[in-house]
Amino acid sequence: MSEESSSRNGKEGQDEQAGSAAGPPFQAQRHGSSKDKDASSDDVPQISQPGLSRTARVLVLVPVILTYFLWFLDLAVVSTATPAITSEFNSIVDVGWYAWQRSPAIQYRLLTVDFRQALSFVSHQGKLTQDIRASWSDPHTNTAMQWTFLIFFFIFEVGSVLCGAAQSSAMFIVGRAVAGIGCSGISTGALTIITAILPGKAQAQVLGIAQGLGQLGLAIGPILGGAFTEYVSWRWCFYINLPVGAVVGVLLVLFRIPESEPKKPAREVLGTAVKSLDLPGFALICPAVTMLLLGLQFGGNEHPWNSSVVIGLIVGAAATFVSFLFWERRQGDEAMVPFALLTDKVIWSAAGNMAFVLASILVADFYLAIYFQAVNNDSPLMSGVHLLPTCLSLVLFTIISGVMIEKLGYYLPWTLSGSAISAIGYGLLSLLSPTTPAAKWIGYQVFYGVGSGCTAIAGYIAVQNLVPAAQIPTAMAIVIFCQGMGGTVFLIVANAVFSNSLRHLLRSQSSKIGVAPDVIVAAGARGLRQLIPGSEQLAIALQAYADSIDNVMYVGVGVACVAFAFAWGLGFKDVRREKAKSNAQTTGGVEAKEKNPEAGS
Template sequence: MGKSQTEATPAGDISKPADGGGKQPASVRVVLFALMIAMLLAMLDNMIVGTAMPTIVGELGGLSHLSWVVTAYTLATAASTPIWGKLGDLYGRKGVFLTSIVIFLIGSALSGMAQDMGQLIGFRAVQGLGAGGLMVGVMAIIGDLIPPRERGKYQGMMAGVMAVAMIGGPLVGGTITDHLGWRWSFYINLPLGAIALVMVTAVLHLPKKRSQARIDYVGAALLTAGITSLVLITTWGGTEYDWLSGQIIGLGAVGVVALLAFVFVETKVREPVLPLHIFRNRNFSLVTVIGFLVGFVMFGSMTFLPLFQQTVQGASATNSGLLLLPMLLAMMAVSLVAGRVTTNTGKYKIFVVGGGALITAGLALLSLMDTGTTRFTSGLYMAVLGAGMGFLMQTTMLIAQNSVEMKDMGVGSSSATLFRTIGGSFGVAIFGAIFNNQVQDVMKERLGAAGAKATAGGGQMDPKKLEQLPAAIKDAYMHAVSGGTHQVFIWGALISIIGFAAAWFLKEVPLRGGPAKPADKAESDAAPVAAAMAEPV
C-alpha cells in the first residue's frame, strides 16, 4: 500500500503544515461548536420524536405502521453513512457536510408538514439520509482539523453532546408536544440547523477538492442492499415475522449475496466506496469489532433500562430519563479524563482495555437488579457501565482514524460509525427477543396460560395502565420485567467479554500529531489546524 497507514501525513487534506502544539485558535473552537450542534441534531432527533409518537399516531392514525417511522430513519442513516464518507474523501469535506445538513433540514420540515403516516415515513427517510452525513461529517472534519494526539481534549465535549441528547431529548420532546404540538418536534431542528449552516459556512475553510474519479455506483447499491437487509432482519425478526419465516430467511439470503458481491466489486473498481485495504490494518479491524460490540451492548441495554425503571421502580417516562444521569455523568467525566491523558501521554490502549472491563462489570452488576433494587443501587451500577462507555466511545473512533491514511479519513470514520450503528440494531433486536421470551416464561410460570397471553406479541404493558391491574397480575409482570432485564444484562456481559478480549490485541501505535523532534519537525503533521483555517474555500 506504499506508505504505512499509521504514518501517513495529511497532505491530501491540508495544504500547508503548521507549527505543532499550543492553544487551538478561537476559530477552531467556533467550528467545533458548530459541529457539535450538527451532531446534536442527529442524536437528539430520535429521542424527541420517540416522546411525541403517541400523539402523532393519535392524529395521523396508522398504528400498524408505527415502527416504520423509526425504521425508515435508521435504515436511511445506516445505508447512506459509508457513501457520505466516500463523497467527502473524493470531493471535499465542507461541501458534502453542508449538503447533508440541508437534506436533514428539508426532511425535518417535510416531516413536520406530513398529513398522513405514509408521508411521515417517507419524509423521515429523507431526514435519515441527511443524518447519515451529519455524523460522518462531524467525525471526519474533526479528523482533518485536529491530529489524533490533540483530539482527546475534545472527548468530553462529544460525550457531553451525547448526554444532552439522551437526557434532554425526552424532556424537550414532552414539553414541545404538550405546549406547541408534535409538528414542532421536527421544526425545532430548523433554527439549530440554520445556526450550524451559517457557522460552518463562515468559519470552516478547507482546501477544495476536484476528483476525476467516478463514484462506485454498483458498490454503493450492493452495500445499501446488504445493509438494508440486515437492518430489516433486526427490525422485523421476532416481531413482524418469526425468525425462521420465509421473509426473514429471504432477507438473510439477499443480505449475504449482496455483501459478497459488494466485496468482489470493491476489489475491482478504481475508487471503491469502502476501500477494503483499510481492514488490513490490525488496529482498524480490531477497533471495528470493538465498536460493533459497544453499539450492541450499549444500545441494547439502554433500551431496557428505562423500561425497568418505569415498570419495576415506578418512575415516570420523564424521570426515567433523569435516572440515567449517573451513567451519563460518569461517561462524560471518564471521557474527559481519558481524553486529557491521551493528549498528554499518547497512550490509549489502557483505556480500551479498562473500558471493556468496566462495561462487562457494569452489565454484570445490572443483571443483579430485581424488584427490590433501589434507585440508588441501580444508579451505582449504571455509573460503572457509563464509565466503561466513557473510556470507549470516543477512543475507538480516535484509533480508527489514526489507523487510516488521511485520504481515507471519511471512509474510516464512516466505517467505524456504520459498524457501531449495525451493532446497535442487532443488540436491540436480539436483546428484545431474549427479553420478550423471558417475560412470557415468567408470566406463564406465575399466572398460567392467561398470564402468557396477556403479554403475547411484544411482552410489554403500558406502565400507566399497570397501576390499574389487580395486584397479582401487577406483581407477576414486575417480576417478569425484572427477569427479562436480568437475562438481557447477563447476555450483554457475556458478549462484552469478546470486546474486552479484542482490546488486548491492539497495538499502541503512536498517535499522529505528537510532539515533533527538531530534525523532523518540518515534516510533522502535528497541527494542521492553522493551515486549514487560513485556506480560502
C-alpha cells in the first residue's frame, strides 16, 4: 500500500470519528471485542463517496428522507382510522392484523442477505471498515441501489393502493402485508443510499433529520388519519401515499445515484443471494408465525379455544418452530439466525427488550383510539387530537433520553425507568371508563408516553456500542426482526383479549341490552350507537367496551414488565468510554500503518 493511500485513509478515518462524535445518540459508536483488536488496528478503509454536486445530493436525499416520514406516518395513521374500518368491514376482531405495516421475516432477510460475502471481501483485503454501516448487507449493496430502492418503494405504493381500494377486511390485510414488504426494503435502502453518497459527519446529520421526520410522522399520523376519516374517507389515509410517492419516484429517476463500489454481474449476485437466503429456514419460520397468529385470532372468535382447529394451529406452530431451531443450529454460520450470536447477552437482551417496547406502544395506540371513538363518542379527528398526549410525550422523551445518554453515557437507567413508568402508565390506563374525565386520561397518557420515550432507543445504542463491529449488522437485523415480530404478535394477543372479553361481557348482559353479542361485535367500534338507541342499554354496552379495553391494558402492563426484565441484560456501560476505546484503537491502527505503509500490503 502506498504512503499516499495510507495517508488518505488515515485522514478519512479521522473525519469519520469526528462526524460520528457529532452525530445524534442513535448513531453511537461501535467497538470491537478483544478478538477484533488486531483487525481494528489495521488500516481502516473508507467506502469511497461518489462524486455528486451539492445540489444533486440534496435532490437525491430529499426523496430518500421523505420515505422515513411516509414509513412512520403509515404506521401511525391507521390507528385512528381503525374504528371506521372495522365498522365498514364488520371486522373488530381483525384489528390485530391491521398493523402489519412491516414484514418481520422479510425485513430480517433484507438486512442479512450477502452479509457473509461482504465480510469475506473485507477479510480478503485484510481490513475492517470503521463504519460498518457502509457494508450493511442488503440487496442494495450488490445491485443498483437506485433501482432496488425504487422497486421496494413501488411495492409499498402498490400495498397502499390495495389498502385504499380494499372491499373486505381480508383484502385490506393483504394490502398491509404488501406495503410491509416495501417498507422492509425502504428502511434498509435509505440507510444504504445515505451511507454511499455522504461523508461520515454528513451521514450522522442527515440520519438525524430522517429520524426527526419519522418521529414527526408518528406524532401527526393519528390526527391526519382522523381528519381524512372524518372529512373525506379512511381510504385516503393510504391514497395520500401516492402523490408523495410520485414526487419521490420522479426525483429518484431523474437523478442518478452513483455506486460507491463496483457491482458484480446480476446473474452472479442472484446466485450468491439465493444460496445465502437460507430458504429452508425461511420456509419454516413463516408458517410457524402464521399458524401462531391464526390460532390466537381464531380462539374464542371463529372457533372455541378447545377446538381442534385452534389447538392444531398452536401445536403446529410450536412443532414447526422447534424444527426451525434444529435447522438453524445445523446450518451454523449459514443460518438465518446464527446461534453463536444468540449466546451474546447484549444481543438477545436488546432483541427481547425492543420487541416488548414496540408491542407496548402499538397496543396503546390502537386501543386508545377505539376507546375514544367507541366509548367517548369522539369523531375520528378528535380521537387523533386526544392521542396527542401520548404522541408528543413519546417523541419528546425519545429525543431527551437520546441526548442525555449521549451526554451522560449511561443508557440502562433510562430503559429501566422507562419500562417501569410505562408499566405504571398502563396500569393507570386500565382505569379508563365511560365517565373518566379528560384531566385523568391526559395524565395517564403522559405517564405512559414518557416511559415509552425513555426506553425507545436504548436497545439500539447497546448493540451499536457493546457488540463487536463485525457482528453489528446481523445483530441489528435480529433486533429489528424481533421488534417487528413482538409488535405483530402482541397486537394479535391484545385483540384476542379484547374480543373474548367483549363477547363474554356482552353475553352476561345480553338480556338487559336486548341485542345479540355477535351483532354488537360485528357492528364495529363506530356502529355501536346506531345499533343500540336506548340510553340504559347503550350505557351497559359502553361499559362492556371500556372493561374490555381495560383488560387489554393489563396486557400492556405485563409487556412493559417483561421489557423491564430484558433491559437488565443490556449491561451498565458508559457509551463515552466505549467510544473512546473505539477511537483509540482505530487511531492507533491508522498511525501504525502510516509509519509502516508496507505492513499488511
